[in-house]
Amino acid sequence: MPQWGIGVAYCAATLIVLFSGMPIAFALGVVALTFMILFMPAASIDTLAQNFYEELANVIILAIPLFILKGAAIGRSNAGKDLYSALHAWLYRIPGGLGVANTVACGLFAAMAGSSPATCSAIGAAGIPEMRARGYSGGFAAGIIAAGGTLGILLPPSVTMLLYAVAAEVSLGKLFLAGIGPGLLLMTMFAVYAMLHYRKEKQQALVQAERTGIRSAILHEESYTFAQKLRMIGWVVPFVSILAGVMVVLYAGWATPSETAGVGAVLALAVISAMYGIWRPSKVMPILSGTLRESTMLLMIIGMSLLYSYVMSYLQISQSAAAWIISLNLSKWLLLTAILLFVVVLGFFLPPVSIILMTAPIILPPLKAAGFDLIWFGVVMTIVMEMGLIHPPVGLNIFVIKNIAPDIPLGDIMRGTLPFVGLMALAVVLACLIPGLATWLPDLIMG
Secondary structure: OOHHHHHHHHHHHHHHHHHOOOOHHHHHHHHHHHHHHHHOOOHHHHOHHHHHHHHHOOOOOOHHHHHHHHHHHHHHOOHHHHHHHHHHHHHOOOOOHHHHHHHHHHHHHHHHHOOHHHHHHHHHHHHHHHHHHOOOOHHHHHHHHHHHHHHHHOOOOOHHHHHHHHHHOOOHHHHHHHHHHHHHHHHHHHHHHHHHHHHHHHHHHHHHHHHHOOOOHHHOOOOOOHHHHHHHHHHHHHHHHHHHHHHHHHHOOOOOHHHHHHHHHHHHHHHHHHHHOOOOHHHHHHHHHHHHHHHHHHHHHHHHHHHHHHHHHHOOHHHHHHHHHHHOOOOHHHHHHHHHHHHHHHHOOOOHHHHHHHHHHHHHHHHHHOOOOHHHHHHHHHHHHHHHOOOOOOOHHHHHHHHHOOOOOHHHHHHHHHHHHHHHHHHHHHHHHOOHHHHHHHHHHHO
């Protein structure tokens, strides 16, 4: 079979198996094993287990279950609810302050937990009922939480960015720093939209009140004393201190990413034990078992994805595809646009982890040859993958929100997220026009 035929067959087989409903890890493993049997030496089958083990033996990958443990510990406590309550108490005087508080809470919690679903669940469980009780529409409330949750894969420490650093062979520290600027930009854009949309909903409520005499809850005023505000901050400071400590230890060079993740996990367990009484085995075991399940699933996807990429490389599929892309002589920005649109399409069906590990061998060489900074591209690609978490048909955060707020129609949730998809697209454009949004901080701190 000609080289191009093998490549087409490999891609077609992958799509068929994925759409069959088979779990992603096993789907990739089945395709890789089948093509090893058909087109690679028989001896390669004997090294299958060895290759799988060696791919997961990377010391950076060790950080993944530890970051997941830290996120699970924080997510299982009431930290999300307390964080949201404290921010609401300080921001309630701002028009749309409740929506702004939820946006900022999502950003901070995402940075502590490093997980989009955990952020949606923890902040949404408290934030969505509060917003709806105060007159916010269900779709608007759901959109704020779903979009805010996507920051979990952009703000450090992000497991998705960790995997990109492994696949692209770039500095993890620089990549984490590069995500901070765009992450803060997105938080600001989401907060501004929340304020503007709140004004619109409040104006509609005023018109309705004048016409019918019925006052919506969105028109009610509330207040907090200074003492209440200070009390609420006390519940948040320990978790923010963990976040700051982890970042300082990592960027000061005092510990490796894996050691930093371990310290963060231990500190998170200590804090929830002291603050929320989560120290008994009956309460700790769900955290450990949840971490074990999620880590096992993710490591299986990583191992099978890397095996899939290895077979693709051995059969010269990735090299041939990269050479073909380069031979098209596309302009620099047209090449980038085509690749990002390709990632958007993949986001309809695949999670970010699989997108990175499956596409890296194909898309990174042409981008590097075109002169793009792979650190900068990692941030842009992550924002594009964030869009995949909140747009149909397989937006993971949409279904997390539906699970915690089942009475909000799925159509309303999807319509509520669409403006945020547009804001993310705008952020991608801004990052392309002003690359320094992503590169200035790593250049300043790490050179």
